[in-house]
Amino acid sequence: MKIAILGAGISGMALARFLEQGGVSRDSLHLFEAGSVAGGLCHSKTVDGFTYDVAGGHILFSKDAEAMQWMKDEAGGDDAFVTCDRNTKIRFDDKWVHYPFENGIGDLPKQANFECLKGYVDAWHQRQLTGSPAPKDFASWIRWRFGDGIAEHFMDPYNEKIWKRPLEKITSDWVAGRVPDAPIEDILKAAIGVRTEGYTHQAIFYYPKTGGFQGITDGLAATLGDRVRLNTPVTNVRKKGDRWIVNDEEFDVVVNTISLTYMPDLIEGMPADVAKAMRELEYNGLVTYLIALDRAEHPNLSWIYLPQKSQGPANRVTYMSNYSPGNAPEGKTSFLIEITTPGGQPFPGLDLEEDVIQGLETAGLLKRNEILFTDRSQVNHAYVVFDHEYHRRRDLALGWMTEQGLHPLGRFGRFEYDNSDQCVIKARAKAAEMLPDLLG
Ligand SMILES: Cc1cc2nc3c(=O)[nH]c(=O)nc-3n(C[C@H](O)[C@H](O)[C@H](O)COP(=O)(O)OP(=O)(O)OC[C@H]3O[C@@H](n4cnc5c(N)ncnc54)[C@H](O)[C@@H]3O)c2cc1C
Secondary structure, three states: OOEEEEOOEHHHHHHHHHHHHOOOOHHHEEEEOOOOOOEHHHOEEEEOOEEEEOOOOOOEOOOOHHHHHHHHHHOOOHHHEEEEEOOEEEEEOOEEEEOOHHHOHHHOOHHHHHHHHHHHHHHHHHHHHHOOOOOOEHHHHHHHHHHHHHHHHHHHHHHHHHHOOOHHHEEOHHHOOOOOOOOHHHHHHHHOOOOOOOOOOOOEEEEEOOOOOHHHHHHHHHHHHHHEEOOOOOOOEEEEOOEEEEOOEEEOEEEEOOOHHHHHHHEOOOOHHHHHHHHHOOEEEEEEEEEEEOOOOOOOOOEEEOOOHHHOOOOEEEOHHHHOHHHOOOOOEEEEEEEEEEOOOOOOOOHHHHHHHHHHHHOOOOOHHHEEEEEEEEEEEEEEOOEOOHHHHHHHHHHHHHHHOEEEOOOOOOOOOOOHHHHHHHHHHHHHHHHHHHHO
8 A cells, every 4th residue: 555645744744644653554655745854834944043934933732732732742742842921912103012903902092092992882883783794805894893993003904914915805704713703891991901811812832942843843754754755846646547646656545735726737637627726726925034133132022913014014023032942042032024925926026125124123123233144935835815716716626636536635735724733633634534444
């Protein structure tokens, strides 16, 4: 029995480990990885003693305690992790606003506080009066849920930065469970300065002591050893009877974790409508900058959001050296900056860095003379974009893959907004589904 797993990010490697733990021989597993390192979006980079996560700041947290413990155990156990208290804020002019924004409106200048509160109450009242259902497009959803004030001061500018599209073009499908849903009493209290939490999810998170978030996938890769074929891009997949040929080698089973958008170029014999649907799935890329700082200590923050245009193109800043002492040399600190880019388009040029630094200066986050050096990374696929055609295209793509017996898995293998813990949970479920056939 030969099993090909396409892509050695956390999804592919977790699947391999679950199959092995379920009784499949390690020798049956063959992971194809284009990169020179396994880990995919969990990849981290170390430059001159400063470590950062190349696909933006990553933290380990899961509602599924068993999955989270499994991830820790695969990466050296509890002792290999730092336990961090989450402290996230929004930068608004020269103020720090409690996160989530609606629970922090009391931190705003008085006029903005009033506008946000009035809008929130008006929107709430409107929903009570009319019982209007949640609008489908995200722009209308924001005003329906939060009102005009929060839309104008935070939700619109912040989401325009992240999504790089007019917000009418995306749906509100993805917000459930991701955008907190605060009761009106909490917002009334927040506006008059009584602290309400709003978001207790991830109050504590974990981070590998060394090697950045990649410490987790390094653990998996070390166990899988030579089963992961690095520098081995998949270039061709085709069916031969009830078996599969991957790069001229025969396999019984194929699981794909590579982005669906690449599949039409790799799989032979795909119907034109399926290929079109896959190619047109929308996504965003990401540019990240490590900023190494000659600064001994950071404030006690985990990450912050930058909603305002004057703060430059970055939407989020992670206080990377706060995650683990292993992330920066003694007496130094670092930032990790994220800037999304429209998927499939050329990445911004080198001018971007100057815009980012100017924005951070305006936001009062750094002084230029503190910067030791910067390092830039970019990833093609960072965020799934939930445009109005998302479900139709994805259903067609996944339906065809499944019908062919090509198991789809992973954040872009299934085009889902999954964090690494959900990738692990889905890999565990996929292994459970496959094991009876593989062992029977
Ligand atoms: C900005 C941002 C912040 C995030 N924050 C968190 C967080 O805090 N916590 C968290 O748990 N998760 C977080 N995530 C999500 C997490 O990174 C992903 O869910 C996870 O890494 C996806 O893993 P995957 O294996 O499904 O996909 P990938 O990591 O994309 O793996 C796919 C693999 O396929 C390989 N590949 C591509 N093409 C080919 C080819 N032709 N041949 C062979 N191999 C190929 C790639 O090199 C890659 O290794 C974040 C993601 C982003 C973008």
